[in-house]
Amino acid sequence: MSLPDPQPAESPDRPSxxxxxxxxxxxxxxxxxxxxxxxEACEADEAEVETALxxxxxxxxxxxRGVVLRRVAGGVxxxxxxxxxxxxxxxxxxxxxxxxxxxxAETLAIVAYLQPVSRPEIARIRGVSSxxxxxxxxxxxxxxxxxxxxxGAVLYRTSELFERLFGLESLDQxxxxxxxxxxxxxxxxxxxxxxxxxxxxxxx
Amino acid sequence: MSLPDPQPAESPDRPSxxxxxxxxxxxxxxxxxxxxxxxEACEADEAEVETALxxxxxxxxxxxRGVVLRRVAGGVxxxxxxxxxxxxxxxxxxxxxxxxxxxxAETLAIVAYLQPVSRPEIARIRGVSSxxxxxxxxxxxxxxxxxxxxxGAVLYRTSELFERLFGLESLDQxxxxxxxxxxxxxxxxxxxxxxxxxxxxxxx
Amino acid sequence: xxIGSGLADLDLDLDVFAGPFDLLLTIVLRExxxxxxxxxxxxxxxxxxxxxERGEIDLEATTEFLLLIASLLELKxxxxxxxxxxxxxxxxxxxxVEELIARMLEYRKFKEASAELVSMLxxxxxxxxxxxxxxxxLRRVAVEAATxxxxxxxxxxxxxxxxxxxxxxxxxxxxxxxxxxxxxxxxRAALAARxxxxxxxxxxxxxxxxxxxxxxxxLQLHGQGEATWNQESICGPITIIRSGxxxxxxx
Numbered sequence: 139m140s141l142p143d144p145q146p147a148e149s150p151d152r153p154s155x156x157x158x159x160x161x162x163x164x165x166x167x168x169x170x171x172x173x174x175x176x177x178e179a180c181e182a183d184e185a186e187v188e189t190a191l192x193x194x195x196x197x198x199x200x201x202x203r204g205v206v207l208r209r210v211a212g213g214v215x216x217x218x219x220x221x222x223x224x225x226x227x228x229x230x231x232x233x234x235x236x237x238x239x240x241x242x243a244e245t246l247a248i249v250a251y252l253q254p255v256s257r258p259e260i261a262r263i264r265g266v267s268s269x270x271x272x273x274x275x276x277x278x279x280x281x282x283x284x285x286x287x288x289x290g291a292v293l294y295r296t297s298e299l300f301e302r303l304f305g306l307e308s309l310d311q312x313x314x315x316x317x318x319x320x321x322x323x324x325x326x327x328x329x330x331x332x333x334x335x336x337x338x339x340x341x342x
Numbered sequence: 343m344s345l346p347d348p349q350p351a352e353s354p355d356r357p358s359x360x361x362x363x364x365x366x367x368x369x370x371x372x373x374x375x376x377x378x379x380x381x382e383a384c385e386a387d388e389a390e391v392e393t394a395l396x397x398x399x400x401x402x403x404x405x406x407r408g409v410v411l412r413r414v415a416g417g418v419x420x421x422x423x424x425x426x427x428x429x430x431x432x433x434x435x436x437x438x439x440x441x442x443x444x445x446x447a448e449t450l451a452i453v454a455y456l457q458p459v460s461r462p463e464i465a466r467i468r469g470v471s472s473x474x475x476x477x478x479x480x481x482x483x484x485x486x487x488x489x490x491x492x493x494g495a496v497l498y499r500t501s502e503l504f505e506r507l508f509g510l511e512s513l514d515q516x517x518x519x520x521x522x523x524x525x526x527x528x529x530x531x532x533x534x535x536x537x538x539x540x541x542x543x544x545x546x
Numbered sequence: 547x548x549i550g551s552g553l554a555d556l557d558l559d560l561d562v563f564a565g566p567f568d569l570l571l572t573i574v575l576r577e578x579x580x581x582x583x584x585x586x587x588x589x590x591x592x593x594x595x596x597x598x599e600r601g602e603i604d605l606e607a608t609t610e611f612l613l614l615i616a617s618l619l620e621l622k623x624x625x626x627x628x629x630x631x632x633x634x635x636x637x638x639x640x641x642x643v644e645e646l647i648a649r650m651l652e653y654r655k656f657k658e659a660s661a662e663l664v665s666m667l668x669x670x671x672x673x674x675x676x677x678x679x680x681x682x683x684l685r686r687v688a689v690e691a692a693t694x695x696x697x698x699x700x701x702x703x704x705x706x707x708x709x710x711x712x713x714x715x716x717x718x719x720x721x722x723x724x725x726x727x728x729x730x731x732x733x734r735a736a737l738a739a740r741x742x743x744x745x746x747x748x749x750x751x752x753x754x755x756x757x758x759x760x761x762x763x764x765l766q767l768h769g770q771g772e773a774t775w776n777q778e779s780i781c782g783p784i785t786i787i788r789s790g791x792x793x794x795x796x797x
Contacts, residue, residue, distance in 0.1 A: 143721075147409075155425070156562050161408025162426030165369070166676035171433065179433035204365025217681065221359075222366030229367050229375065229383035230680060231687045235695035239486045240704075247704035263708060270483035270503065277372035277677055279688060292348050304701070305694030313702035315709070335711050370680060412673060424672030438671065446661035457658060457759075467653055468613075508663065509670030517662050522655040533647060 156182055156190040157197070161216075164194075167204075170213040233299060234278060245271040246280060250300070250312055252329050254284045254293035263332045265339035351497035360394040361401070364371055365420075370432065374417030416512055439482070449475040450484060453517055454504070458488045458497035555610075556596055560588050567593075571614065581622045585769060587762030590615060591726040617649050622765070729756070731765035737773055737788045745775075745784035 152305045159180050164171065168234050177187045191214060195207045218226060238246065245268050260268045272294065275281045280303065284295040295308070306312065315328065363384050365376065382389045388403060390492075395418060400412040412421050422430050428482045440466065442450065449472050452464050476498065479485045484507070488499040502512070556567040563570055563584065568588070576579050593611055680688065736748055749760050764786060767773040776785045 155406060158408040158423060159426045159429045160408045162407075162422035162430055163676075164435060164715070165409050165420065166430050166674055167674055168420050168676075175433065177575050179429045181429075199440060200361060202362045204362045204367075205369050216369070218366035218370050219362060222363045223387075225363045225383045226367055226370055226684055227687050229379060229683050230384075231691045233688050233692050233695075234373075238700065239480070239483075241481060241483070243700050243704040244708060247701040248708070250701050251705055266477075266481045268481075270481065273677055274483065279679065279685065282374075282679060299685075299692055302689060302692035303695045304698045304700060305696075309666070311698070312647065313698050315705045332705075332708055335709060338711055368677070369664070371678065372680075410673070419675060421673035421675050427672040427674065436672075437675075442634045442667065444660075447664050448656055450657045451592065451660035451663050454663065455656070467656060507670060508674065510666075517659070517666075519655070519659065522656065522658045522662075523739060524651045529647070529651060532650065 140159070151299070154190055154193060156180060156186060157194040158185065160190055160194055164214060164216040165209070167331065170208075170210050170215040172213040201303040215241070233303065235303060241268065242270040242275060244273055245270075246296075246300075247274070248307070249281050249294050249333070250296050251315065252325065253309075254287075255287075255295075256287045256291035256293050258291055259296075259333070265336050265338040347360065358394055358397060360384060360390060362400040362504045364394055364398055364418075368411070368418060368420045371419070374412075374415045374419040375504065380418070412509070413511045414509060415502045419506070443475070443476040445472065446479055450479055450500070450504075452502050453479070453485050453498050454513070454516055454531075457499040457513075459499075460493075460495035460497050462495055483529050556593055558589060558592050560585055570620075574618070579726075581618065582769075584618075584622070585766050586619055586622060587726045587766045588757070590759070590762055591619075612694060613650070613653060618647075621645070624776060649650055702705070726759055729760045733760060733763045733767060733773070733786070737767075737786065740788075742785055744788045745786055748786075 157255065160193045163176060171294055173184050173187050174177060176191075176309060179182045183191075191207070198205060198207050203217070203259070204219055204222060206219050207215050208215050241264075243291065244264055245260055249255055253261075257268065257272055260272065272281070276283075276294075279297055281294045282297045282298065284293045287293055299310065302307075358387070364380060367383060377388050377391050380395075381388045384391065386394075397410070402409055402411050406423070406425065406517055408423055408426055409420050410423050414417050415470075440477060448468055449464055452467055453459055456463070461472060461476055464476065475507045476485070480487075480498075482500055483503045484496045485504065489499045505512065506512075557569055558565060558570060561569075567589065570584070592715065593615075597608070679685065736743055744762075749757050752760065764773060764775060768775070771789065774787050774789045776787060777783070
């Protein structure tokens, strides 16, 4: 890749740095972002963000592109172009099902049996931060966000795709952990026991 | 915002429909997608996909943009531009992961070059038990279990995430291990050094 | 790999040798001293003592020391074991020296490769990838097309693992000096009571470092003709057998 010729910043063809940053942020954000949040992240003021957003919107809307800018309740988001939906269906209709790693299986089991459950809680039970396992289970659509705990942590639950991929008609069909726990019918007891053993794991 | 003027399809500035579809697919896909999968989804042949990818790559790389095309982990993926890293980390509250410790980096190098490899083998090369380094690399999703050796020891290999995070298109792109081979003069120097220390001491 | 400064300063006062560690290494490599004569356990205790005197731990030097001592231990145990690995049987001391050097070079190779990997990671870290759920219409399609791919029992067995309390014995976080002398006494006491004992049965409950130093103590007792051992296979059970006089009541 060759470097572009240096152009004066005011050139209408050259995206401003701020609109490039906004493109990056909207590309990464999993849900719509408000202008205020964008301004804070870019250390710019809201009027500058509005101008740069208009520039980005123009650039993306200029011709047939793969992504479009959408203004929705709560802010701005990028979305794939509707024209590409058929191709997207063909690519993404088949869920990817590589074998689960030990970290992923443990994390998924915690979410399945205790849902909804927060990431700090998962980390306490496993005794290690479980960021990468939570992220990959989320990417594969096995778990999804389900509101926030009263301390503001994101809660996770298993998805409908999870039930399909594990051949479960409902969560009641999860294998009984009775063989491991004296009182499997009580979810709270299971949670407490997992947490207390998790603490031993960290403490040791 | 006004609609753009219609442009003839052959205009060199106008993105092809195929490159727009590819942009949409890469935007949606949770992990790198191979050219073969892209071709199947777009009902195009692989050569056409390669041409359209080059077009997309050129368009994204043309000037400071928010998104770049990367060839990693056996496929193609979009990533945010490095210049936007700081703003992105502020927005997503995703701090940089802590750097690898020396023990983790050495263990990872051994797994990367010798995979699949067992923990006793890693310990033999490093001269120290490498249990906690192996565990934390597993937690970070950089290595994963890959069956058992004939003596029953768990074998480890690097993950797809490793290739993505280290910017490798495939394991073939790891630096040529021959460059780390000690040249004969190094080896001689080591031997002589060990012996000469002794002679100095004996002589003194 | 050069001998780190911390190791060059390590002074030893052993039965068969007095002087700095690197000199010991050198004369062993030159076969002026039989490795069988060297009490490696004492080398370890001297090193542990010098660490506690300095009050700080140089990780680099400590790793290097462990690497060297582990190589020496392995060489020594190969020399001592009556039934060595057939491939290594009859390995000349020169070959053993070559083995030690090859080991050091191999380690250095991966150390350099690891530095290269770290710089690749630094270069790739500024690129961030999107991690977002599929839009609802596509999610619908993916769910409808999904068929069973996983066995639900992996979930209950993962919960089972998490419900299993961790083993009591864990590596202490803070390095502690373990007295070789005390381990020698413990071993002597155990051998005074019984003519032979199973290592795991007698010491398996100890922390790993204590077990390691107990093995060094065993090497020392062997050197003094007080005990020997038997191990049928690599990593198999170790039977410690009292030998000679000097060790408690005769069998």
